[in-house]
Amino acid sequence: MKKPTHGLATRAIHGKHMHAFKGPVAPPIVQTSTYRFDNSHDAVRYAQGDPEVYVYTRYHNPTVRTAQEHLAEVMGTEQALLTASGMAAISSATLAVTKAGDTIISTPALYGGTYRFFRDILPRHGITVRYCDPHKPDALRTMITPATKLVYFESPTNPTLAVVDIPALVAAVRAAQRRTRRHVTIMCDNTFATSLNQRPIELGVDVVVESATKYLGGHSDIIAGVVAGTAAMVADAHFQMKYYGGCADPFAAYLLLRSMKTFALRVVRQNASAMELASWFERHPRVLRVLYPGLRSHPEHAAATRQMVPGAGYGGMVTIEVPGGVKGAVKVCDALQVAVNAMSLGGAETLVSIPVYSSHVGMSARELKRHGVTPGMVRISVGLEDVADLKADFDRALRRIS
Ligand SMILES: *Cc1c(COP(=O)(O)O)cnc(C)c1O
Numbered sequence: 157m158k159k160p161t162h163g164l165a166t167r168a169i170h171g172k173h174m175h176a177f178k179g180p181v182a183p184p185i186v187q188t189s190t191y192r193f194d195n196s197h198d199a200v201r202y203a204q205g206d207p208e209v210y211v212y213t214r215y216h217n218p219t220v221r222t223a224q225e226h227l228a229e230v231m232g233t234e235q236a237l238l239t240a241s242g243m244a245a246i247s248s249a250t251l252a253v254t255k256a257g258d259t260i261i262s263t264p265a266l267y268g269g270t271y272r273f274f275r276d277i278l279p280r281h282g283i284t285v286r287y288c289d290p291h292k293p294d295a296l297r298t299m300i301t302p303a304t305k306l307v308y309f310e311s312p313t314n315p316t317l318a319v320v321d322i323p324a325l326v327a328a329v330r331a332a333q334r335r336t337r338r339h340v341t342i343m344c345d346n347t348f349a350t351s352l353n354q355r356p357i358e359l360g361v362d363v364v365v366e367s368a369t370k371y372l373g374g375h376s377d378i379i380a381g382v383v384a385g386t387a388a389m390v391a392d393a394h395f396q397m398k399y400y401g402g403c404a405d406p407f408a409a410y411l412l413l414r415s416m417k418t419f420a421l422r423v424v425r426q427n428a429s430a431m432e433l434a435s436w437f438e439r440h441p442r443v444l445r446v447l448y449p450g451l452r453s454h455p456e457h458a459a460a461t462r463q464m465v466p467g468a469g470y471g472g473m474v475t476i477e478v479p480g481g482v483k484g485a486v487k488v489c490d491a492l493q494v495a496v497n498a499m500s501l502g503g504a505e506t507l508v509s510i511p512v513y514s515s516h517v518g519m520s521a522r523e524l525k526r527h528g529v530t531p532g533m534v535r536i537s538v539g540l541e542d543v544a545d546l547k548a549d550f551d552r553a554l555r556r557i558s
Pocket residue numbers: 241242243244267269270310314345347348366367368369370379380381
């Protein structure tokens with residue numbers, strides 16, 4: 157792992173090209189599908205694996221490559237791969253380390269798309285996903301067999317904001333590995349926390365995946381994803397991406413680079429506003445429960461504090477449970493005037509969604525129970541508005557519930 161020479165905000169603004177890049181300050185958008193060879197010697201160089209020869213944008217693109225170098229710098233990894241979406245990052249990275257007959261062990265609380273990919277797609281490729289209780293590292297250790305190639309988790313999780321004790325999980329996997337004598341890749345979806353609040357690689361995780369659609373993009377206007385890890389891991393994920401086709405678009409890469417200039421500023425503010433709102437919700441008479449890792453009342457507050465970046469924050473996602481079940485949640489969401497009733501997260505505008513109608517739609521009562529999701533939950537992605545306006549908005553909406 158590289159030791160960064162600058163702080164995260166500086167790296168998020170300058171990326172890799174600090175004072176070395178003599179071209180335009182803003183990166184050019186190389187919006188092309190293909191590249192002219194000067195002569196067929198270029199084709200030969202490409203065939204021999206020269207990375208400087210561009211051939212086709214599904215393989216490589218200069219704007220996408222600039223974004224990748226930028227993200228590797230921010231995420232503190234050897235390399236990063238930019239993909240068409242967070243799901244393209246997750247599918248490329250998981251398929252890069254597994255094949256038919258292999259097993260993945262995952263924590264059960266997952267982003268809905270990932271859960272369905274694990275449940276409905278991977279078994280068709282002969283890859284089995286088994287679920288472990290992240291709070292029982294000993295059980296995880298004994299679940300690992302020679303067929304286990306990947307341990308996958310999110311923290312904090314969607315939408316319950318549960319925290320996985322990352323050092324404990326890593327220790328359990330590495331202990332099992334000594335027994336089976338086979339390497340197990342540990343992969344973390346760090347979308348909710350981002351590198352500003354949590355650096356899984358520093359805690360012993362091998363690969364980080366993120367939906368860049370969320371906090372990295374930050375303006376609810378792009379779909380993109382990132383795989384960050386060693387050069388070898390990123391090359392393997394790139395191979396999968398190249399043939400499954402989930403390549404990043406140059407314009408999205410440009411918008412992402414633009415977003416990175418304000419990444420630290422945005423997330424610092426979202427951390428602070430989320431903390432303030434969560435504490436306020438905790439005192440609100442119409443709120444039954446507040447789930448936020450920054451609150452002392454959160455069951456894994458201590459683990460969150462230990463493993464998240466000291467002095468940063470606990471992220472911008474807060475989940476509340478309101479009275480009246482899903483009817484209560486609907487009433488609140490429909491009455492909001494500042495916060496927007498929309499899926500997704502991480503944008504400048506506060507977004508709310510009802511997990512049983514969005515990320516966890518169509519799941520059986522048993523699945524919902526396993527995921528800790530209840531009908532009265534409202535998931536809030538805290539935006540950049542004045543906190544006083546958000547409090548007033550939620551207060552008015554919550555008072556609609558009888
Ligand atoms: C949104 C999201 C994804 C999927 O990302 P897309 O960009 O929508 O493909 C994966 N994981 C988490 C935690 C997410 O919030």
